[in-house]
Amino acid sequence: MVANNPIIYYINKTGVHTIVTKNCQEIPDISHLREIARQVRLDIIEMLFKAGSGHTGGSLSATDILVALFFAQMRLNPQDPCWPQRDRFVLSKGHAAPALYAVLSRLGYFPREELFTLRQFGSSLQGHPDSSCTPGVEVSTGSLGQGLSIANGMALASRLNGGGTRVYALLGDGEVQEGQIWEAAMTAAHYRLDNLVAVLDRNRLQIDGRTAEVMSLEPLAQKWEAFGWHTLEVDGHAFPELLAGLQETHGVKGRPSMIIAHTVKGKGVSIFENQVKYHGVTPSKEEYEQALKELHAA
Amino acid sequence: MAAQESTRVEYGKALLQLGKENPDIVALDADLSGSTQTKHFAKAFPQRFFNLGVAEQDMLGTAAGLALGGKIPFASTFAMFATGRAWEQIRQSIAYTKLNVKIVASHGGVSVGEDGGSHQAVEDLALMRILPNMVVLVPADGPETRAMVRWAVEYQGPVYIRTGRMPFPVIYDEDHRFELGRGYILREGEDVTLAGVGLMVHHCLEAAHLLAQEGVSARVLNLSCLKPLDWQLVVDSARLTGAFVTAEEHLATGGLGSAVSEVLAEHCPVPLQRIGLRDIFGTSGKAEILLKHYGLMPDDIKGAAIKALARKNGR
Numbered sequence A: 001m002v003a004n005n006p007i008i009y010y011i012n013k014t015g016v017h018t019i020v021t022k023n024c025q026e027i028p029d030i031s032h033l034r035e036i037a038r039q040v041r042l043d044i045i046e047m048l049f050k051a052g053s054g055h056t057g058g059s060l061s062a063t064d065i066l067v068a069l070f071f072a073q074m075r076l077n078p079q080d081p082c083w084p085q086r087d088r089f090v091l092s093k094g095h096a097a098p099a100l101y102a103v104l105s106r107l108g109y110f111p112r113e114e115l116f117t118l119r120q121f122g123s124s125l126q127g128h129p130d131s132s133c134t135p136g137v138e139v140s141t142g143s144l145g146q147g148l149s150i151a152n153g154m155a156l157a158s159r160l161n162g163g164g165t166r167v168y169a170l171l172g173d174g175e176v177q178e179g180q181i182w183e184a185a186m187t188a189a190h191y192r193l194d195n196l197v198a199v200l201d202r203n204r205l206q207i208d209g210r211t212a213e214v215m216s217l218e219p220l221a222q223k224w225e226a227f228g229w230h231t232l233e234v235d236g237h238a239f240p241e242l243l244a245g246l247q248e249t250h251g252v253k254g255r256p257s258m259i260i261a262h263t264v265k266g267k268g269v270s271i272f273e274n275q276v277k278y279h280g281v282t283p284s285k286e287e288y289e290q291a292l293k294e295l296h297a298a
Numbered sequence B: 001m002a003a004q005e006s007t008r009v010e011y012g013k014a015l016l017q018l019g020k021e022n023p024d025i026v027a028l029d030a031d032l033s034g035s036t037q038t039k040h041f042a043k044a045f046p047q048r049f050f051n052l053g054v055a056e057q058d059m060l061g062t063a064a065g066l067a068l069g070g071k072i073p074f075a076s077t078f079a080m081f082a083t084g085r086a087w088e089q090i091r092q093s094i095a096y097t098k099l100n101v102k103i104v105a106s107h108g109g110v111s112v113g114e115d116g117g118s119h120q121a122v123e124d125l126a127l128m129r130i131l132p133n134m135v136v137l138v139p140a141d142g143p144e145t146r147a148m149v150r151w152a153v154e155y156q157g158p159v160y161i162r163t164g165r166m167p168f169p170v171i172y173d174e175d176h177r178f179e180l181g182r183g184y185i186l187r188e189g190e191d192v193t194l195a196g197v198g199l200m201v202h203h204c205l206e207a208a209h210l211l212a213q214e215g216v217s218a219r220v221l222n223l224s225c226l227k228p229l230d231w232q233l234v235v236d237s238a239r240l241t242g243a244f245v246t247a248e249e250h251l252a253t254g255g256l257g258s259a260v261s262e263v264l265a266e267h268c269p270v271p272l273q274r275i276g277l278r279d280i281f282g283t284s285g286k287a288e289i290l291l292k293h294y295g296l297m298p299d300d301i302k303g304a305a306i307k308a309l310a311r312k313n314g315r
């Protein structure tokens, strides 16, 4: 399967990807990560257009974060999705499922054609991640605010099982308005989960408007810091920063890490960028064509 | 009088024993480890016990993650807070993907007593029974509690077990074994069926005794496995006796009474009287007084049986 997938071959040849190797030791080729992200965005647009429903803005804002994690950070084995030593990923903001699916298929977890069955009856790609139907999806999510607790449990289990496995969770900024997130924030610090890394997709928008207007979050970094987390802020679209941030978390001992990734909702397609409206709206025919044009030219 | 044991105390002992046998068992609590009795496990296995503080939603989510990591988590708090506060976490994070989490919640029903209505779960069975993939169990005594907890360790999937605060009389032998989906006939009879869960099983037995003194022979069932329900036993009993009474320390809607109604309505409609709280919350008071106040005593069950019999005989 992998041999038939030009992208994987390309990545392996140039050593960007670190499947089954220890933590990303080599400096990944940033331009290749950018290229993967561009193709993931193309897939997202295609999937959403064909599905006719789904979440555009939050999938595009999270794309670079997911590419950094899956192509240059996590230890995975797409040929054996249940490989016990794999790192775990929780898409707590489950509505960004299209981005996760596009990344997983590109890694070879399932054939690319399946992407275009998104949200259809009988598809293995549910509207929100479902671990019982999709290879590579570790946790079922969609109801916001629950993923960090689950990630904590996985990190505790990893420790009991002798360690080695790291757990990554991706949160939305609107999502952290949920009280359970802060319960989980306390838990992760209390149990000193240094094998846990949360990334917060700080795109500053939610459904009803700007987070600052709907429910203010600032000072956000200080909040996580005060809750006992090693907290850093990066540009969530700049691979060198994302990778350096992720790398830094490996040196953190005795506490969990929070990477606040500053992003743009709808990133990569000018008409969707920073537009509240495109949270849960998929591209029209014209928008779809313009998006493809832009991404092809990028 | 039979020995008295409280199901929560027996849970605590069983968990400790099973913890010694199986290193994959972990326990979680939300600042009620004394009340729920997970404290014994916590003391013996501090590395495998996680107190989440007063944060039930986080506790159930953490349990889900531990299950995903191959552990067998037992999460405990009061029935009200487990099933009420964290219902959606149980639905989304546990039941939806059939994760191997065991929720053993104490303080079910009004026999909680003085703490009052805020702490008496009278809707937990309804909240759990409605969930796909969830197994719902209400042990009637100590041996059944131990058998259920032992069974739950072997079973792959989510299980809800409701325990009580008050000591109940012991019904089963020490070597009792639990089987999923099986109801138990505790007393044979032909005129009416009395079916209960938890403490009410004992009250059904006493009611049967009272009825016998008046020449009425009652079959008594323990439907401790509320979901999946032993519907065949319910139907067979309805066919045999032609009249049915359910009894639970719970609202008369959503729990055992509803489960039996559903089966009878579809397969064998016979007169049914439901003993349970009637669209009302609990209140403070001594357990014995509350059980009387809400009509949950053997005498009340006997009265319901006589009503069901009258309906059966067209009176």
Ligand SMILES: Cc1ncc(C[n+]2csc(CCOP(=O)(O)OP(=O)(O)O)c2C)c(N)n1
Pocket (backbone or CB within 6 Å): A057, A058, A059, A061, A093, A095, A142, A143, A144, A145, A171, A172, A173, A174, A175, A176, A201, A203, A205, A206, A207, A265, A279
């Ligand atoms: C518990 C819950 N409440 C509401 C929703 C509906 N919902 C889906 S996405 C969303 C906004 C999320 O905002 P954010 O976390 O900032 O996501 P992003 O902007 O990155 O897409 C809401 C309210 C949900 N999925 N879960």
